[in-house]
Amino acid sequence: MAALIDLTLDCTDAQLLAAFWRTALGYVDEPPPAPYRTREEWLAQFDLPEGEDADDGAWLCDPDGVGPRLCILKVPEPKTAKNRLHMDVRVPVDGGPAQRWARIEAEAERLVEAGGSVLEVFEGHHVVMADPEGNEFCVAAGPVRR
Incomplete structure (x- = not known):
């Protein structure tokens, strides 16, 4: 059986990038894992570092379930070179x-x-x-x- 993949993009503004990739791919926000009703509720179980919140990440998925999940995560360092994977x-x-x-x-x-x-x-x-x-x-x- 083949493995599934997720793609993760590092960024400085997760919500800006999520809006772009929703438009580009026709993806939607991935629902939080059960039994949680919201991402914020799901994230509350983790001990997030001070200053980090739910808007520092976005999780998108193909509404048809065909394409890989896209995780968009805020990181402190800027992009400095060409992507090695695109x-x-x-x-x-x-x-x-x-x-x-x-x-x-x-x-x-x-x-x-x-x-x-x-x-x-x-x-x-x-x-x-x-x-x-x-x-x-x-x-x-x-x-x-x-």
Whole structure:
């Protein structure tokens, strides 16, 4: 049996990044583990360091249960170098090269409006972008989920 993975992003503003990635991926806030009703209630069982609170983290999940969970956690140090691992946001496309590229361009534009930025364009293939805190990711074409 294959292992499941979660992806974790370090950041300085977990709520800002969570809002961006909800938009980018169509993810939703993951409910707290049972029997807790809220994240704050769940976090209260831990001895959090002084100055840390529930807004220092966000947990997102694919509402269809297909994609990996995304954990977004505030850390004290800033991002200083290129990611060693990045995500590819694969937009569903059913069509030829022109349709694929138009869909990739439209998605990149939508993500710029959500707070991302374009770093490099590989015409006809993919767009390298950064989220609001500079974490790199690519927008490319993917299969249509059926």
